[in-house]
Amino acid sequence: MSSISLQRQQHPIPGQPLWQRVPTRDESGRALPDFMMLIPKIGSWPEIRREQAINELRSVFARFEQRVVFADLNLKLNLLWITLRPTPDGCLSLVEAITAVVPEAKLVASQYEAMLGWSEGGSRRSRVRCGWFGQHVLGRPGKP
Incomplete structure (x- = not known):
């Protein structure tokens, strides 16, 4: 089974x-x-x-x-x-x-991931999309 x-x-x-x-x-x-x-x-x-x-x-x-x-x-x-x-x-x-x-x-x-926020690293696409705002405002990695 x-x-x-x-x-x-x-x-x-x-x-x-x-x-x-x-x-x-x-x-x-x-x-x-x-x-x-x-x-x-x-x-x-x-x-x-x-x-x-x-x-x-x-x-x-x-x-x-x-x-x-x-x-x-x-x-x-x-x-x-x-x-x-x-x-x-x-x-x-x-x-x-x-x-x-x-x-x-x-x-x-799930929504659980959204509640916890974006994990460190993430995909290249999400890092590129975040760009300056993600890097400077949210403290996330910027473009590689």
């Missing part, structure tokens, strides 16, 4: 693509935010270690069951996808709880 549902109430249909399973709106029609975390090589971890990590993730999602709407771990892609109800702190507390139990988990993309 390459994809594992990490919540009790979910019953995935084998072979159904993620984009068809992920909820995008809540009961009242509001958009639901989501984010991804990469867990490098979890698919090739020893069975005992992998099951331990999966159980730890399930316990985290049980603690956040009022917020987490959908959680899926794709072992083939080493990717954890989470959809949650919007809250003022975004996904910060959930990301911290996940990395506390599975330190290998790395945030891939």
